[in-house]
Each structure stands twice: as C-alpha cells, then as structure tokens.
Amino acid sequence: MNSLGITHFLVLSSLLFSIGLVCALTRKNALSILIGIELILNAAGLNFVAFSRYGNFGIEGPVFTLFIIVLAAAEAVVALAMIFTLQKKYKTVDVDRTDSLRG
Amino acid sequence: MNNSILVPLLFYIVAGLTLSFALFATLSKNIVRAVFSLLGTFVGVAILYGMLSAEFIAVIQILVYVGGILVLMLFAVMLTSHIENAPNSNRSGSRFLGFSAGSILACILIILMIQTPWRSLWTGNFEPITRQLGQYLLNRGILPFEILSILLLAVLIGTVVVARTALQQNRPPHE
Numbered sequence: 001m002n003s004l005g006i007t008h009f010l011v012l013s014s015l016l017f018s019i020g021l022v023c024a025l026t027r028k029n030a031l032s033i034l035i036g037i038e039l040i041l042n043a044a045g046l047n048f049v050a051f052s053r054y055g056n057f058g059i060e061g062p063v064f065t066l067f068i069i070v071l072a073a074a075e076a077v078v079a080l081a082m083i084f085t086l087q088k089k090y091k092t093v094d095v096d097r098t099d100s101l102r103g
Numbered sequence: 104m105n106n107s108i109l110v111p112l113l114f115y116i117v118a119g120l121t122l123s124f125a126l127f128a129t130l131s132k133n134i135v136r137a138v139f140s141l142l143g144t145f146v147g148v149a150i151l152y153g154m155l156s157a158e159f160i161a162v163i164q165i166l167v168y169v170g171g172i173l174v175l176m177l178f179a180v181m182l183t184s185h186i187e188n189a190p191n192s193n194r195s196g197s198r199f200l201g202f203s204a205g206s207i208l209a210c211i212l213i214i215l216m217i218q219t220p221w222r223s224l225w226t227g228n229f230e231p232i233t234r235q236l237g238q239y240l241l242n243r244g245i246l247p248f249e250i251l252s253i254l255l256l257a258v259l260i261g262t263v264v265v266a267r268t269a270l271q272q273n274r275p276p277h278e
Contacts, residue, residue, distance in 0.1 A: 026201035
C-alpha cells in the first residue's frame with residue numbers, strides 16, 4: 001500500500017457520490033432514486049474507512065461504516081415497502097404521477 | 104512483480120470498474136440492468152474496503168448489500184414494473200440540469216480533495232480491524248449497537264404494516 005494515498009480514495013468516493021446524486025436527481029422511477037441513494041451511502045462509507053485508516057484515529061470510522069450499512073439496509077426495506085404501496089395504489093412507481101398531495 | 108506497482112494497478116482497475124458500473128446504473132434505461140450493474144458497484148466497493156484492510160466491513164458489505172438489498176430490489180422490480188415494458192422502465196427527467204449539477208459538484212469536490220494537504224498519520228501498514236471492532240462494539244459502543252437492534256425491530260414491524268395496508272386496501276369487499 002506504499003504508493004496509494006488517501007487522495008485516491010477520496011477522489012473515487014467524490015465521483016461515486018456525484019454519480020449517485022445525478023441518479024437521484026434525474027430519474028423518475030422511485031426504485032432508481034433508491035439506487036442513487038445507495039450509491040451516495042456507499043461513497044460516504046468508503047470515506048469513513050479511508051479517513052480512519054490513513055489518519056490512525058482508532059476504530060470509530062469502520063464502526064460508522066458498519067452502522068451506515070445497517071441503516072442503508074433498514075432504509076431500503078422501508079422504501080421498498082413504500083414503493084410497493086405506491087404500485088398498489090397508483091399502478092405506477094413514477095414519482096411524477098404520484099402527486100395526490102399537490103394543491 | 105513489485106508490490107508498489109501491483110497495488111495501484113489493482114486499485115485503478117477496481118476503481119474504474121466500480122465507477123463504470125455506477126455510471127451504467129445511472130444511465131441505463133432498463134431498470135433490471137441498472138439493478139444488476141449495481142452488483143458490480145457493491146462488489147467493487149467491497150474490494151476497496153479489503154484493500155484498506157477493513158476486511159470485516161468488506162464481508163458485511165457483500166452480505167448485506169449483495170445478499171440483502173440487491174435481492175430485495177430485484178423483487179421490487181419484479182413486483183412493480185411491468186416486465187414486458189422493461190427496456191423502457193426507467194424514465195429520466197431533465198438530464199441537462201442533473202448532469203450539470205453533478206459534474207459541478209464532482210469538480211469542486213475533486214479540486215478540494217487534491218489541493219488539501221492531507222497530513223498522513225499513517226505509520227506503514229494497516230492492521231486488521233476485526234478484533235478491535237468487536238471489542239469496541241461490546242465495550243464503548245454497546246449502547247448504539249443495542250439501539251440499532253431496536254431500530255431493526257421497528258423497521259421489521261413498520262415494513263409489515265406498510266405493505267399489509269396496501270394489500271388490505273386492494274382486497275375486494277365481499278371476502
């Protein structure tokens with residue numbers, strides 16, 4: 001690992017975060033928005049581990065990543081249940097057409 | 104072959120594959136393909152965790168993301184989008200705005216990350232973290248750990264309630 005710096009990992013996770021943001025911004029399908037959020041959470045977890053390993057801060061960084069993974073799983077489960085409900089109620093998961101709260 | 108050549112080479116290959124799978128998941132018009140290409144991203148990030156010698160996190164990433172979230176997403180795709188319309192199931196909105204926002208953010212972040220003089224406190228090689236992680240989670244981190252299990256229970260119950268309400272609304276009244 002002698003020639004890999006922290007900058008490599010930080011640039012990679014910035015790119016992953018931006019791709020996830022584009023996915024969450026441009027997509028109309030609710031499942032695709034969930035995919036974008038998962039990419040963003042992956043980038044954040046990678047940053048936590050990279051800072052913890054290169055900064056010699058002890059173990060808290062990987063613990064945060066572990067919690068992020070568990071929370072992402074919980075969030076995905078709830079979001080998929082909501083998508084399922086949308087499909088039953090509106091017969092579509094397009095976020096443009098589920099607008100019954102629009103005034 | 105020298106280790107100082109091999110490790111960056113492996114990093115660049117894995118990073119390129121991860122980013123291209125993520126881009127494909129973002130750009131693909133077919134939601135099934137998008138979810139499957141997410142598999143490559145998750146495995147690539149797991150390999151990067153392994154390269155940072157956070158091997159427990161890598162295993163958990165594979166177990167939870169690939170084994171749990173990805174399978175769940177595939178089931179959601181099966182239950183929601185009409186499979187005969189799969190090639191067109193993933194509409195996208197105004198691509199120009201989203202892409203300009205994303206690229207501006209990426210440029211700003213990358214310039215920041217490269218220009219910041221990170222002081223490396225790193226001593227030479229990475230220690231494996233599994234033992235430390237277990238000791239932390241059962242000593243100082245015991246309260247968040249237990250709160251997390253309560254959260255998982257709440258998520259379990261809440262998901263069943265949300266999904267069951269949808270099913271009950273859909274049931275015909277004469278049953």
